[in-house]
Amino acid sequence: MGDDFSSLRVMVIDDSKTIRRTAEALLRNAGCDVVTAIDGFDALVKIVDTDPDVIFVDIMMPRLDGYQTCALIKNNSRYKDTPVIMLTSKSGLFDKAKGRIVGSDKYLTKPFGRDELLEAIREYIPQVA
Incomplete structure (x- = not known):
């Protein structure tokens, strides 16, 4: 494929340990540097320290x-x-509309796989497109 995700720092914010571990494993295998957070408060502290390129957040x-x-x-x-x-x-449409209002860039519906995660990153990070 020629994609290079190795320079990317990705944050995954989810209160589900299963989702965090799954996303982390898929993203690490693609070469990303992954930071996880268990909730919004945890994430806000870590964002300042890690300066992620892309953030995945559970609703x-x-x-x-x-x-x-x-x-x-x-x-x-x-x-x-x-x-x-x-x-x-x-x-649902309501959730997507609400997400747009707060400025979210995209939606991924669970359960997601490796392709969906990487495709979502590719959409927003020009150097891996």
């Missing part, structure tokens, strides 16, 4: 959900251009 999380997390990321001038891809088990 349904306790304390700070995916919409709130996305809004906080996009409201920060330093990260407003960082692609935020929502992970959801629901693919």
Whole structure:
């Protein structure tokens, strides 16, 4: 394929350990540097430390959900251009509309596979397209 994901830092925010581990394994195998966070609060601290190129965020999380997390990321001038891809088990129009309002760039419906994850990254990161 010729894709080079090795220089990419990807954050995966999900309260499900299974989803975090699955996404992390798929992305690591593609060469990404992966940072995981268990919720929005955890993520906001780690974003500052790690400066990710792409962020995957689950919608349904306790304390700070995916919409709130996305809004906080996009409201920060330093990260407003960082692609935020929502992970959801629901693919309804309402959810997509709400995601757009808070600035999310794309939706991935669970369960997702390697191809969907890499395709989502490829869409927003020119150097791996």
